[in-house]
Amino acid sequence: MLLARAGISVLAVDRAAFGSDTLSTHFLWPRTTGLLAKWGLLEAVAASGCPPIEQVTADYGPVALKGRPSAVDGTAAMYCPRRTVLDRLLVEAARGAGAEMRDETTFRELLREGSRARGVRLQDKDGNVREVCSRLVVGADGLWSPVARAVGAATDVEHETLTCGYYAYWSGVPTSGVEFYVRQGSDILVFPTHAGLTCIWAGRARGAWEAYRGDVEGTYHGILALAPGLAQRVVKGARATPFRGTSKLPNFYRRSAGAGWALVGDAAYHRDPLTGMGIGDAFLGADLLATAVLGGLGDGDARLDDLLDGRLADYQTEFRRRTQPVFDYTVRAAGLADPSSALPLYARIAESAEDTTRFMDVLAGALPFKDFFNPVNLSHLMRR
Numbered sequence: 001m002l003l004a005r006a007g008i009s010v011l012a013v014d015r016a017a018f019g020s021d022t023l024s025t026h027f028l029w030p031r032t033t034g035l036l037a038k039w040g041l042l043e044a045v046a047a048s049g050c051p052p053i054e055q056v057t058a059d060y061g062p063v064a065l066k067g068r069p070s071a072v073d074g075t076a077a078m079y080c081p082r083r084t085v086l087d088r089l090l091v092e093a094a095r096g097a098g099a100e101m102r103d104e105t106t107f108r109e110l111l112r113e114g115s116r117a118r119g120v121r122l123q124d125k126d127g128n129v130r131e132v133c134s135r136l137v138v139g140a141d142g143l144w145s146p147v148a149r150a151v152g153a154a155t156d157v158e159h160e161t162l163t164c165g166y167y168a169y170w171s172g173v174p175t176s177g178v179e180f181y182v183r184q185g186s187d188i189l190v191f192p193t194h195a196g197l198t199c200i201w202a203g204r205a206r207g208a209w210e211a212y213r214g215d216v217e218g219t220y221h222g223i224l225a226l227a228p229g230l231a232q233r234v235v236k237g238a239r240a241t242p243f244r245g246t247s248k249l250p251n252f253y254r255r256s257a258g259a260g261w262a263l264v265g266d267a268a269y270h271r272d273p274l275t276g277m278g279i280g281d282a283f284l285g286a287d288l289l290a291t292a293v294l295g296g297l298g299d300g301d302a303r304l305d306d307l308l309d310g311r312l313a314d315y316q317t318e319f320r321r322r323t324q325p326v327f328d329y330t331v332r333a334a335g336l337a338d339p340s341s342a343l344p345l346y347a348r349i350a351e352s353a354e355d356t357t358r359f360m361d362v363l364a365g366a367l368p369f370k371d372f373f374n375p376v377n378l379s380h381l382m383r384r
Helices: 030-038 042-047 083-097 146-151 206-214 216-224 228-236 278-296 302-333 339-350 353-363 375-383
Strands: 011-014 056-059 064-067 100-103 105-113 116-124 129-133 137-139 155-159 163-171 178-183 186-192 197-205 244-246 251-254 261-263
Touching: 011 105, 030 042, 030 278, 042 083, 056 353, 064 339, 064 353, 083 100, 105 129, 105 146, 116 137, 137 146, 146 261, 163 186, 163 206, 163 216, 186 216, 197 206, 197 216, 206 216, 216 228, 251 302, 261 278, 278 302, 339 353, 339 375
Parallel strands: 011 100, 056 178, 137 261
Antiparallel strands: 056 064, 105 116, 116 129, 155 251, 163 197, 163 244, 178 186, 186 197
């Protein structure tokens, strides 16, 4: 969408049908809705019938913090749109900008000129094969990116999977906004979304996966029982979808730029879903990559390949700089350590509206963890 709006000729393909569902919790913090507002799409999300989020609750058992993060670039709105709605909205916006969009089309092979990517070989649902030459190939193709494999993109920062879990959509489960519950070895995420449904994720430490998948429903409700008020609401509701789950939630950065290619979204960078940052980081990557490409394509002269590659390298550097605090905080939080030792600190934070907002800014990825949880600030909080 962003490249097409700037007059670049773009072909986007997806092996699935556009608008189909995908494994995803789908919370949009203000740093995410801020980009939608910048792109002129936030009103469309609001008009889709998605309920606005007015409050975030971070519940640690005896202590719960309730508030909302600061606005980002003038946008304070928060939503949890179904991917079936959000993805279709983005596809139509790209089409409206002039991009050629082809679904049910599969990437088969990278075309090369020496060591440089020069296009792709594609296959449609009828088995027809097409070669497309291009100045740039972008893999926005997810965690197990075939484009990343084709270009040999190394994983140069990696932490093991820390959690696993299942989620389902529920009807008749009222919420006061988004709810995060953290207990030792478990986490629960609650997101109100379209059609009066609530998406509820129940996670555990990765080592519990075999037992979990052996009794999904029993284990899921056992985790919800750690938050009795939520569990009571769920009992009064009805599950509207099957459970969906995964134990494959690695935390990594891949090399995401090279000679005529780039990676964006989960293909470039993935972290545990506990903090609800995935879509926001994907949008940030798209915005930074589009800026880099527009600065590097020049007038199409092949002699400017070095300029493009340099801008792509700058994209990788800037993206990592912007997301490293989120990555580090997520890896820390996904350890699901016993929160009891931090309860006195959380209680002090909850006493102050200003400190609660700053805490929410950490959760939202707008304030680096170390800028709030540092010895000087912690000493101030505990003395207050």
